[in-house]
Amino acid sequence: MSTNIVWHEASISKEERRTQNKHSSFILWFTGLSASGKSSVANAFARTLFERGNQAFVLDGDNIRHGLNKDLGFDEESRKENIRRIGEVAKLFVESGQIVTTAFISPYQADRDTVRELVAEGEFLEIYVECSVEECERRDPKGLYKKARNGEIPNFTGISAPYEAPVNPEIVLNTVHHSIEECVAQLTAILTEKGLI
Structure with missing residues (x-):
């Protein structure tokens, strides 16, 4: 790491951007198994x-791996680096006064907590998109579970790699019992009640 770098203060503050946008800025971190409905919601x-x-x-997991994180694999260390980079990008969106929604499996609680620590209190909301592995496997829109079961995809979360469900998420959306539209309505109501939107 270079020691010849100095932080340069921005001429426009986060608060000024929020005022202009007429809303707060924060991260909505959607986490859950593959095919749980994270990206859809x-x-x-x-x-x-x-x-x-x-x-x-x-910021969507697959889309980010087409560019920024295309050099990363799916082993534990690569997954950690994937989330670290996304956390830093999400933080930039918060600083720019925007609401950023992220859809990443992000299987490890410690990695999600690391992102939470990057921003101020209240600027990170963990949203657990709850869906059983059985239902995710039944849906399997990309055929990934089938490939994982056949041994074609190593380190597949929920099958051959762990998923640590959130311990205390701010919001839980169950996509087994609720449609995408119902989940959006629930989320809208919760964030409105919190005064965030």
Whole structure:
């Protein structure tokens, strides 16, 4: 790590950006198994925010691995680095006054806690997209569970790699018992009640 770097203060503060946007900025961290509905809910909710005039952006696990994190694999250390990088990017969105929704399996509680520590109190909301591995495997929209069961995908979360469900998430959305639209409605109600949107 270079020692010849100095932090340069921005000319526009986070608070000024929030004032201009007329809303707070924070991270909605969607975590859950593959095929639990993380990306679907995150994107549907981002559309809701957009239609309300909120500045919002979705960081999606697969999409990020096409660019920023295309050099990473799926072993434990690579997964940790994947989440570390995303956390830093999400923090930039918060600083820019935007709402950022992230859809990542992010299987380890410690990694999610590391991202939480990057931002101020109240700027990170962990959303557990609860869905049983049996239901996720039944859905299997990308055929990944089938490949994992056949030994074609090593270190597959929920099958050959662990998933640590959130200990105390701010929000739980159950996609077995609720549709995407119902989850978005629940999320909208919760964040409205909290005064965040």
